[in-house]
Amino acid sequence: MNSPTETTIPITVNGDGRSVPDGYPLTDLLRDLEIDPGDDDATTGVAVALNGSVVRRQDWEDVRLAEDDTVEVIQAQPGG
Amino acid sequence: MSNDVRTNGAVEHEAGDALVMGDYSFSSRLIVGTSRYPNPQVMLDALEATGTELVTVAIRRVNVENPAPESHLDLLRQGGYEVLPNTAGCYTAREAVLVAQLAREALGTDLIKLEVIGDDETLMPDVEQLLDAAKTLVDDGFTVLAYANDDPITCRKLADLGCAAVMPLGSPIGSGMGIVNPYNLRIIREEIDDTPLIVDAGIGTASDAVMAMELGYDGILLNTAIAQAQHPVEMAHAMRLAVEAGRHAHRAGRIPRRLYAEASSPREGRVET
Numbered sequence: 001m002n003s004p005t006e007t008t009i010p011i012t013v014n015g016d017g018r019s020v021p022d023g024y025p026l027t028d029l030l031r032d033l034e035i036d037p038g039d040d041d042a043t044t045g046v047a048v049a050l051n052g053s054v055v056r057r058q059d060w061e062d063v064r065l066a067e068d069d070t071v072e073v074i075q076a077q078p079g080g
Numbered sequence: 081m082s083n084d085v086r087t088n089g090a091v092e093h094e095a096g097d098a099l100v101m102g103d104y105s106f107s108s109r110l111i112v113g114t115s116r117y118p119n120p121q122v123m124l125d126a127l128e129a130t131g132t133e134l135v136t137v138a139i140r141r142v143n144v145e146n147p148a149p150e151s152h153l154d155l156l157r158q159g160g161y162e163v164l165p166n167t168a169g170c171y172t173a174r175e176a177v178l179v180a181q182l183a184r185e186a187l188g189t190d191l192i193k194l195e196v197i198g199d200d201e202t203l204m205p206d207v208e209q210l211l212d213a214a215k216t217l218v219d220d221g222f223t224v225l226a227y228a229n230d231d232p233i234t235c236r237k238l239a240d241l242g243c244a245a246v247m248p249l250g251s252p253i254g255s256g257m258g259i260v261n262p263y264n265l266r267i268i269r270e271e272i273d274d275t276p277l278i279v280d281a282g283i284g285t286a287s288d289a290v291m292a293m294e295l296g297y298d299g300i301l302l303n304t305a306i307a308q309a310q311h312p313v314e315m316a317h318a319m320r321l322a323v324e325a326g327r328h329a330h331r332a333g334r335i336p337r338r339l340y341a342e343a344s345s346p347r348e349g350r351v352e353t
Contacts, residue, residue, distance in 0.1 A: 077115075
């Protein structure tokens with residue numbers, strides 16, 4: 001858990017700003033979005049980009065977020 | 081032709097008339113979009129009625145305010161469909177390449193319907209960005225199905241870049257205007273005989289699909305014509321028949337047009353008074 005004294009940093013998630021603790025794990029951010037990174041069913045069809053580059057699923061748990069990071073979390077939706 | 085079995089005038093397909101794009105092979109020549117249906121059940125019923133094996137999806141941000149909606153992907157995979165992600169809404173090669181890479185990671189497919197548009201009013205491709213993105217994605221190992229203008233030069237360039245299919249529009253996306261320039265589509269077909277060609281966008285009703293297939297196109301990609309029809313499932317069935325009818329007519333080889341009549345019945349032996 002994060003202690004209240006930790007520094008928070010601004011990041012952008014799917015175009016919206018939010019504050020998270022410095023070094024916040026990407027997997028914690030996904031849980032905040034109600035995507036369980038350990039659940040194959042929940043993550044099927046989901047992908048993540050960090051600052052314009054895809055983060056492979058097997059690398060999600062290694063990512064720590066830094067100030068002004070831009071995260072995109074996508075999924076398949078109806079389309080033509 | 082050699083793959084057909086003709087019996088008493090009936091033509092039955094053997095496995096030989098598949099639509100092959102890259103390493104993928106489909107017996108249906110109809111690719112169908114999954115958007116704008118009245119509800120998910122109508123979509124599923126319509127998809128089944130088309131006989132399609134390949135359906136398109138968009139790649140969009142997970143809704144941060146309302147995460148984890150019912151999975152569109154699950155519905156389609158349960159139906160046994162191969163999924164073709166698109167890059168709809170991308171304006172630059174950079175955006176399209178990132179969306180394609182995200183789609184590959186999310187869906188585990190190298191198929192991509194490449195769409196790079198120039199504005200919101202026409203949804204016409206931005207050719208410069210389209211060619212740039214196509215090159216990058218082909219080099220990155222994608223099976224690229226490229227949505228293009230009905231422009232023989234652009235289509236030739238996309239084929240030469242290694243796209244697995246080139247998909248000129250019949251008319252603007254969602255317009256239902258049909259095939260507005262059959263002459264260009266004919267030229268494109270005549271000049272590109274080494275790459276599958278699909279008419280993507282603008283199909284309004286079954287006769288549009290027939291016309292495209294009679295022009296020798298390898299397949300049709302459509303969405304709105306079915307999804308927004310008054311009876312989507314019936315239109316889906318019509319489109320299936322249209323694509324099959326057009327394909328057969330093309331393969332059969334139509335008679336030449338002539339200005340004057342030519343009697344079908346023999347002249348000899350007529351009863352004369």
